[in-house]
Amino acid sequence: MRVTTGRTTLLGWLTLTALAALALVATTSACRSDAGYNEAELILATTTSLNDSGLLDELVPLFEAEEELNVKIISVGTGAALRMGTEGNADVLLTHAPIAEQELVEAGDVINRTLVAYNDFVIVGPRDDPAGVAGTSDVAAALAQIADAGAIFASRGDDSGTHKKEIALWRDADRVPSVDSDEWYLEVGQGMSATLIVANQRGAYSLTDRGTFLSLSDHMDQLTPLVSGDVRLLNFYSVMEVNGAKGRINTAAAKAFRQFLLRDDIQALIGEYLREEYGQPLFIPAAGETEATVSVRAGAAPN
Amino acid sequence: MDLIWDGIREAARLWWSGDGEIIEITLRTLAISSAATALALLVGIPIGAVLALRRFWGRGLIVAAVNTGMGMPPVVVGLVLVLILVRQGPLGSLEIIYTPTAMVIAQLFLALPMVVGFSLASIQSVNPRLIGQMWAMGANRWQVLWLLARETRLGLLAAVMAGFGAAISEVGASMQVGANLAGETRVLPTAIVLETGRGNWEVAIALGTVLVALAFIVNLVLTTAQQRRLVT
Secondary structure, X not given: OHHHHHHHHHHHHHHHHXXXXXXXXXXXXXXXXXXOOOOXXXXXXXXXXXXXXXXXXXXXXXXXXHHOOEEEEEEEOHHHHHHHHHOOOOOEEEEOOHHHHHHHHHOOOXXXXXXXXXXXXXXXXXXXXOOOOOOOOOHHHHXXXXXXXXXXXXXXXXXXXXXXXXXXXXXXXOXXXXXXXXXXXXXXXOOHHHHHHHHHHXXXXXXXXXXHHHHOHHXXXXXXXXXXXXXXXXXXXXXXXXXXXXXXXXXXXXXXXXXXXXXXXXXXXXXXXXXXXXXXXXXXXXXXXXXHHHHHHHHHXXX | OHHHHHHHHHHHHHHHHOOHHHHHHHHHHHHHHHHHHHHHHHHHHHHHHHHHHOOOOOHHHHHHHHHHHOOOOHHHHHHHHHHHHOOOOOOHHHOOOOOHHHHHHHHHHHHHHHHHHHHHHHHHOOOHHHHHHHHHOOOOXXXXXXXXXXXXXXXXXXXXXXXXXXXXXXXXXHHHHHOOOOOOOOOHHHHHHHHHHXXXXXXXXXXXXXXXXXXXXXHHHHHHHHHHHHHO
């Protein structure tokens, strides 16, 4: 008899819980729009380095006010951000990995990929520069020197845009390090700021976007920029809309956000962002340009 | 060492200045974790009571699952919930991903095993003869449950504290299902991760002090209730 009561009580509660869950589903479903997504909400998947710079905190509220939308900024590594686009879990992407982005364009996962701004990567390292790379303008040669000297190098190791760039540069240097065989090579597996903090503590070399390094300069007592100016160190930020064919994508808001970033007044804001504070621009606006035109101009300019 | 002192000074300054953002984040943290704990109690205590008082097929499996759940890594809970709740996931149409609701659900799953485990242990420790006597004296099922709750209040309040502790201290699941959105889903633990990553250690320490103080105050209130009732 009691055994039965026990079972019924447990079953009763399980049923109650299930009913409560169903009620939750029913009420939220009733609230949502027929489109299958919230039309007043835009999911922006972007890179940690861009979000850490604070630029989006400046721009996004302007867009939200104009369009009466709520933007959810999901700040992850570029690899994860692109994956969110492929899976249709974001509406618009703002990332910095041109080759990987191009693959999404070709696969039809995203449309209207457009260059928004650029800046550059730098190789930073300890002031005493054990590998002697200071002043080298050939980034591949500098990396080869670091590898050959066995000087400590801290990598993001998180499939971010910066990590992808780093791997490409090691390939150019014909030295692709691995954590298993190269003791001097550290994979931090965290965001840019966290990686720089580790590099600073360990006296390691690292590849970083200039903006993050500048914003952390108060904490960088051991590290200094050593190699910059190579065309291969250009860092391109592009916006792209997730293909509406995936379903439940807020295509209208995604398009509006892309157009917003390319507008003259917003481009001017991007160029001015923290320029006074650091004595140099963090981002250079590039609406209407392509990676090729920027590279040609940068290659022609004296470094 | 200087850094830690700077952090504590910064914490004091933020407290005194009544910084709007820190108050907002603190209240949000308290609201989300309290909601998760309350739901966990509502569902968990009855489950714990049934597991303690009844013998049925599969009970051993459930108890083992509960004990595993008490050590459940928050990131695993977060990962599974994200995959279920993202827009193209099986429950994506609920549109609760990156909302406080999603965080309450994640924390509920972390607090629930604590509540079930603690209430199971404390109810099981009641002398079975006492329960037999209650039945013999003609108490109905709800009266027995009520008397049991009174008898085991020490253990049940421990269940509340353990559940709340699991909910408020976790960061992995909150980060994944909430995305740490400023003004929406940013809570103390995720804000601490953000500020640490940005190298703003003073602010991180300040937030950490607030979090520890918050946990302490909640537990102080619960402990006082627990120990005072013991005397009467």
